[in-house]
Amino acid sequence: MKKKQKKIKTPKRSILFLGSLILGTVILFLAIFIPIQYTEKYNKNKIIPLESETENATDLKKGNLSLLKDFEFRLSCTEYQDLEMKNGQNQGYATFQFYIYSNEQTSDYRIQNAKVYLSLAADWIHFEKKSSLYTTTIYSTEQEARTSRKQVTLRNLPDLPVSGGLPFVTVGSLNLYLYISYVKVIHGENKTENYLIKVPYKTYIVGARGGIEK
Numbered sequence: 001m002k003k004k005q006k007k008i009k010t011p012k013r014s015i016l017f018l019g020s021l022i023l024g025t026v027i028l029f030l031a032i033f034i035p036i037q038y039t040e041k042y043n044k045n046k047i048i049p050l051e052s053e054t055e056n057a058t059d060l061k062k063g064n065l066s067l068l069k070d071f072e073f074r075l076s077c078t079e080y081q082d083l084e085m086k087n088g089q090n091q092g093y094a095t096f097q098f099y100i101y102s103n104e105q106t107s108d109y110r111i112q113n114a115k116v117y118l119s120l121a122a123d124w125i126h127f128e129k130k131s132s133l134y135t136t137t138i139y140s141t142e143q144e145a146r147t148s149r150k151q152v153t154l155r156n157l158p159d160l161p162v163s164g165g166l167p168f169v170t171v172g173s174l175n176l177y178l179y180i181s182y183v184k185v186i187h188g189e190n191k192t193e194n195y196l197i198k199v200p201y202k203t204y205i206v207g208a209r210g211g212i213e214k
Contacts, residue, residue: 092157124164173201
């Protein structure tokens with residue numbers, strides 16, 4: 001007489017186990033989906049500051065104002081008005097002043113054709129406001145340079161802070177970018193220097209009238 005084979009009983013999956021499985025799947029999906037959404041949003045709205053102005057610049061050096069060694073570059077924001085939008089138009093504006101004068105290194109060569117562009121920009125909201133081209137002289141003394149300083153006002157700035165279009169993303173300020181180009185003449189040879197300088201809001205706002213109210 002054949003013995004009956006015993007069936008192996010498998011434990012029934014509990015509701016808690018199924019809930020944990022579903023929750024784990026959801027968390028895994030969000031862990032993959034959310035970073036992709038943020039990355040796509042950021043890349044879509046990322047600004048390349050002064051892109052058209054620098055597209056033909058050779059050996060473009062990027063950094064802060066300390067990169068400039070061939071002369072002294074002085075920049076100040078005199079006023080920043082963060083105003084509410086009116087009739088669908090941005091109303092904010094910022095005024096900057098700058099001047100350039102010689103330092104000890106400048107005596108070793110001549111500086112010609114100094115050109116400056118300014119830009120206020122922010123990623124996430126794809127915003128940039130650029131100035132026109134400014135040409136300036138490299139003055140011998142700071143007093144002389146300050147007397148002939150340039151003044152630039154950038155208008156139609158957004159009312160900040162503003163949402164970046166996704167949860168937990170807020171744009172609270174605009175960075176200032178400077179494209180500075182000039183020709184350095186050494187022993188009769190010309191060398192063009194190109195710099196893209198970034199100045200954070202917390203740096204340029206010091207001493208200015210107004211500012212962004214958080």
